[in-house]
Amino acid sequence: MSVSHPLLKELKNYVLILTKDAQTHNEVLDDHPSMVPFCQVLERIFREGLVGPVYTPFGITKRDYWSVVESVYQERISVSSSFHHSVEAVQKSQRVHTQQGRGRLFLRCALFKRCLHVPYRVPDPVREEPGRVRPGRLCDGSRDPGRDLPLTAPPGVAAQVPDKVESGDIVDELYGECCYGMRRGRVSSLLKLYQGMPVYISVVKCHSVTGDLYPPVIPLLEHLRLDLAQLTATYQAKAQQQRRQAESAAAAPERADAAEPDPGPAAQYVAGTPVHYMGAGFVGNRGDVTVIEIGVENVLRNQPEPHKVQLVLGETGITLVDRATGEVVRKHCYTEIASCGRRNDRLRHFAYVAGETSCNLARFFYCHVFEAVDEEQARTVLHGIAEGFRRTHFAV
Structure with missing residues (x-):
């Protein structure tokens, strides 16, 4: 391929854009607007000059650039360990089943491990000319309705x-x-x-x-038989709303703190969420989610005085910090928390149920109830607790 080939010029433009953004943001993620067209151009380059189907006594064999990559690996022409690891990772993957899918997965691995240049350095007997290959979109082209x-x-x-x-x-x-x-x-x-x-x-x-x-x-x-036009309109409207929210948040970063001025010494817990702790109530020897409804009702029935706290979701547990004094009010590990949730008729109130020890050994459970600023904040905190369950599950 000539250095003046249009595909190489197009690829160079995308590389310059991605490189510039990487220097600015220190990273380039999959959702970067230039990532998909970059991979599409790279894929077309890798397929340039590739020989079509091969006719054998057993029928037509479809060949793609993955065949070239695999032949380089099998012949052990390259001494690059990163290249070998990338190919082996693709061969072991159960998520791709076609030549195109394996090739695209290899391209992702090779870009990550910086060994995409390896197949270019060896002559290729499958091609009309030496040294040409390609990438794509990280899946097997189109999906089979019967297999998804x-x-x-x-x-x-x-x-x-x-x-x-x-x-x-x-x-x-x-x-x-x-x-x-x-x-x-x-x-x-x-x-x-x-x-x-x-x-x-x-x-x-x-x-x-x-x-x-x-x-x-x-x-x-x-x-x-889904309405594609309606799906597209819904998701595009949601994407525009998220962009506007991101822009407004960047323009006014202190808006979220306006409702809760002067957090006091607890301001050092930057990851915390300002909420009102309503108290705790005994719910018996069961801690599953079914007791949350009655637990919240019992606590609120007594009309407790709200306690302003900073709820900190840590790596291994939850900490409640008094916003006035900075003292730790309560602390529970995720392994002690059996469930979390909220009532449908009190969406601003949420709760978690914790035992006196690990939830699979505990005999006494208490429902700890909180009041959030709004329904969205309550939902966000519950999602954070659920993420803590997941992290602790894998850590244990």
């Missing part, structure tokens, strides 16, 4: 995790197992096996940060 688990829940069902799980998203993993090609019977078996435990899933978002639908997912959404 789409989320088509009616509005409100996924409301417990807004902006994280939405209609049209694809379930990629269920309890750590890849869902691609998984039979429905296996799904039922996993849910039955982990019955009574939180459902751990990984999803592939159906839209980008700009609200545009992810192209490889569109055929699946059409198969499900």
Whole structure:
């Protein structure tokens, strides 16, 4: 390929943009507006001059740049350990099943490990000319409606995790197992096996940060007869709202503190959330989420005097700090907390249930009730506690 080739010039422009932003922000994330077009151009470069299908006695064999990369690895032409690790990671992955998908996953690994140049340095017998390859979009081109688990829940069902799980998203993993090609019977078996435990899933978002639908997912959404125009309009409107909120937050960073002036000595707990601690009530020898409703009602029935505290969500536990004196009021490890939640009729009030020791050994549980500034703050705190459960689960 000539140095004056149009694809190389286009690639250079994207590299300059990404490099400049990386120097400004110290990182370049997947949602960068130039990342997708950069990968698309890189993919076209890698495919330039690639020989088409190979006819064999067993039929037509489709070849892609992954075949070139794998042949370089198998012949041990390269001595780059990063290159070998990238190829082995792709070969072991259960999330990609096509030549295109494996090639795109390799490109991501190679970019991360800085070994994308390795396949260029060796002659390629699969090509018409030596040294040409390519990347893409980190999935197998288009998805098969019969092999994916789409989320088509009616509005409100996924409301417990807004902006994280939405209609049209694809379930990629269920309890750590890849869902691609998984039979429905296996799904039922996993849910039955982990019955009574939180459902751990990984999803592939159906839209980008700009609200545009992810192209490889569109055929699946059409198969499900979803209104693509309505989905796009909804997600684009949400993306615009998030951008406006980010801009307003950047323009007025002290707006959130206006309602709570003079936090006192507890200001050193920068990660804390200003809330009112309403008190605690005994709920018996069970700490599951079903006791929160009655626990909140019992505490508020006594009309307790609100105690202004700073609720600090740490790595391993929750700390309540008095905003006036800076003293620690209460402290609970996540392993002592059995559940958290709020009532549907009191969305500004939230609570967590904690025992006197680890929740699987505790015999006495108390429901600790709080009042937030608004419903959104209560939801944010509950999500933070849930993240603490997850971190502690993996740490233990």
